Amino acid sequence: MSDATAKEILYRIRRFEPTRDRAPRWQAFTIPRVPGMTVLDGLWTIKQTQDASLAWRSSCRMGICGSCGMLINGRARLACNTQVSEIDAAVIVVAPLPNFDIIRDLVPDLSPMFDAHAALMPYLIRDDAREQERPTGEFSQSPQELERYLQFSYCIKCGCCMAACPTYATDPVYSGPMPLAQAQRYNADGRDGGFLRRRAVLGGERGPWRCHFAGECSRVCPKGVDPAKAIQLMKRDLVWDYIRLRKEQCPAAVMSKPKAGTRRPDIPEPPPRTV
Amino acid sequence: MLRVQGFPNRLGVRGWVGGGRWGMERYLYTLHRLTGLGLLAYFLLHIVVTASRALGEGAWARAMDTVSGGVFKVGEYLVFAAFAFHAANGIRLVLVELGFGVGRPIEPVYPYKTSLDAQRSLAIGALAAGAALAILGAVELLVLR
Amino acid sequence: MMRDQKLWSWHVAAGIVILLLLGLHMTIMHLDATLKFTSLNPAGGEPIDWANVAARGKMLFFPITYVLLLSAALFHGLYGLRNILFELDPGAGLKSAISVILIVSGLGLLVLGTWSAVASFDLAR
Ligand code: SF4
Ligand code: SF4
Ligand code: FES
Numbered sequence: 211m212s213d214a215t216a217k218e219i220l221y222r223i224r225r226f227e228p229t230r231d232r233a234p235r236w237q238a239f240t241i242p243r244v245p246g247m248t249v250l251d252g253l254w255t256i257k258q259t260q261d262a263s264l265a266w267r268s269s270c271r272m273g274i275c276g277s278c279g280m281l282i283n284g285r286a287r288l289a290c291n292t293q294v295s296e297i298d299a300a301v302i303v304v305a306p307l308p309n310f311d312i313i314r315d316l317v318p319d320l321s322p323m324f325d326a327h328a329a330l331m332p333y334l335i336r337d338d339a340r341e342q343e344r345p346t347g348e349f350s351q352s353p354q355e356l357e358r359y360l361q362f363s364y365c366i367k368c369g370c371c372m373a374a375c376p377t378y379a380t381d382p383v384y385s386g387p388m389p390l391a392q393a394q395r396y397n398a399d400g401r402d403g404g405f406l407r408r409r410a411v412l413g414g415e416r417g418p419w420r421c422h423f424a425g426e427c428s429r430v431c432p433k434g435v436d437p438a439k440a441i442q443l444m445k446r447d448l449v450w451d452y453i454r455l456r457k458e459q460c461p462a463a464v465m466s467k468p469k470a471g472t473r474r475p476d477i478p479e480p481p482p483r484t485v
Numbered sequence: 486m487l488r489v490q491g492f493p494n495r496l497g498v499r500g501w502v503g504g505g506r507w508g509m510e511r512y513l514y515t516l517h518r519l520t521g522l523g524l525l526a527y528f529l530l531h532i533v534v535t536a537s538r539a540l541g542e543g544a545w546a547r548a549m550d551t552v553s554g555g556v557f558k559v560g561e562y563l564v565f566a567a568f569a570f571h572a573a574n575g576i577r578l579v580l581v582e583l584g585f586g587v588g589r590p591i592e593p594v595y596p597y598k599t600s601l602d603a604q605r606s607l608a609i610g611a612l613a614a615g616a617a618l619a620i621l622g623a624v625e626l627l628v629l630r
Numbered sequence: 631m632m633r634d635q636k637l638w639s640w641h642v643a644a645g646i647v648i649l650l651l652l653g654l655h656m657t658i659m660h661l662d663a664t665l666k667f668t669s670l671n672p673a674g675g676e677p678i679d680w681a682n683v684a685a686r687g688k689m690l691f692f693p694i695t696y697v698l699l700l701s702a703a704l705f706h707g708l709y710g711l712r713n714i715l716f717e718l719d720p721g722a723g724l725k726s727a728i729s730v731i732l733i734v735s736g737l738g739l740l741v742l743g744t745w746s747a748v749a750s751f752d753l754a755r
Contacts, residue, residue, distance in 0.1 A: 311491025379500025413635035424514035434593025439600035446584035525707040539749035
């Protein structure tokens with residue numbers, strides 16, 4: 211545990227300025243230690259008081275925008291979600307997320323991840339485009355059906371899982387945990403009918419087959435998304451599909467209002483429709 | 486789309502072995518790879534060496550002679566131990582990678598429980614079974630013979 | 631290019647076959663001192679003594695399961711190796727070359743192994 215009574219804290223930061231540096235270098239900063247400070251707070255202090263050129267991405271500072279993924283003392287995590295006091299070392303070591311090119315200092319180039327994400331069609335695929343554009347009602351979904359994908363929908367696309375995955379460390383063809391978990395999020399959605407279209411990509415090299423359940427992605431995920439679980443469930447679906455055991459689901463239909471019955475007087479009218 | 490020329494930062498093969506901070510399943514993954522490669526190397530040689538039995542007793546005896554002796558005995562045991570681990574861990578992987586034992590999708594509530602926790606007892610069971618088999622093999626191959 | 635969905639399904643299936651047959655093979659070959667298999671090692675002594683090898687070669691069960699185990703293990707092992715090599719990101723050209731080399735050497739060893747099982751079955755009879 212870092213010394214909570216200390217007045218100061220040492221940061222070691224991996225810097226890279228493409229117009230000046232040929233390779234990344236380390237730089238140390240000593241800043242005042244404030245109770246309750248996060249690793250991100252420390253970066254702000256350094257930027258405001260010592261080196262205004264320090265670059266990183268952050269926005270919400272509350273673990274919801276997914277911008278501030280970094281390698282903090284060897285582990286991929288959110289800078290805003292990590293208390294300085296929870297780091298078990300005397301020095302805070304901050305580097306950009308590995309497995310992505312470094313644009314500058316702590317800013318990784320996440321575009322390969324987003325390209326892979328888009329290639330796996332992370333949206334509802336249905337035949338009734340008109341209903342989706344101009345909805346006449348809600349698609350039916352039971353609470354049990356919601357649970358089949360809800361966990362995976364908490365992903366904030368921070369890329370921490372990609373930085374921790376051993377396969378992604380060497381293989382840029384592999385889609386990686388985030389895109390695969392998101393593909394499973396839609397495959398498992400009762401309103402979706404896109405399994406066969408996604409299978410065209412997932413059945414090949416970009417699919418889940420290079421995942422060997424090392425489980426690093428689920429270990430580092432700051433939102434409890436558990437991509438490793440999504441990927442194994444996806445493998446099961448695809449293997450079942452290959453041996454013709456998978457039940458094809460019809461995308462859920464638009465719910466119709468009950469035709470008979472009267473409304474109980476104590477239930478208020480719904481608000482006016484917005485769509 | 487805007488493309489920037491960044492500094493390459495992939496971990497490479499170093500990222501396969503990890504080290505230090507990783508969890509149990511990461512080590513099992515590495516060990517499964519190493520034992521798999523070892524078993525494959527042995528197996529390919531084994532096919533060639535044992536093919537000699539088709540040529541009759543003399544050829545078989547000569548082949549067995551070249552692969553006897555202390556080094557081969559220890560090597561043989563290593564193969565057996567690698568098999569014990571790869572088989573036991575393989576049973577876990579078949580189950581887990583087909584989505585059994587990883588648990589259902591749940592609402593993530595802090596502190597998070599992941600699929601890793603869900604299958605941990607399987608992983609420990611597989612290690613124990615592999616170790617038990619390896620010890621049995623040690624008794625057989627190194628002591629009783 | 632064969633689809634990984636197919637190949638991986640077979641990889642798992644082959645793994646299960648290997649588990650059963652190699653388990654049997656290892657038990658017979660290595661756990662013979664603790665569990666005596668007098669009918670499989672009629673000559674006594676080591677299971678790799680020629681008399682025992684010949685005796686097992688005579689039983690139809692062994693050549694058949696040898697070939698089954700051989701094919702399953704070759705596929706499982708070589709697909710696993712291919713996976714590891716592909717994860718090193720060798721590029722499209724080298725990937726096809728690797729696939730061809732693995733298929734050719736796998737088929738070669740399959741032929742060699744099948745021949746030896748069949749030939750020693752003949753020899754033993
Ligand atoms: S799965 Fe988790 S670690 Fe990966 S991008 Fe989503 S929130 Fe981040
Ligand atoms: S479980 Fe799979 S996707 Fe997740 S880190 Fe491991 S290999 Fe990568
Ligand atoms: S700043 Fe938004 S997740 Fe950290």
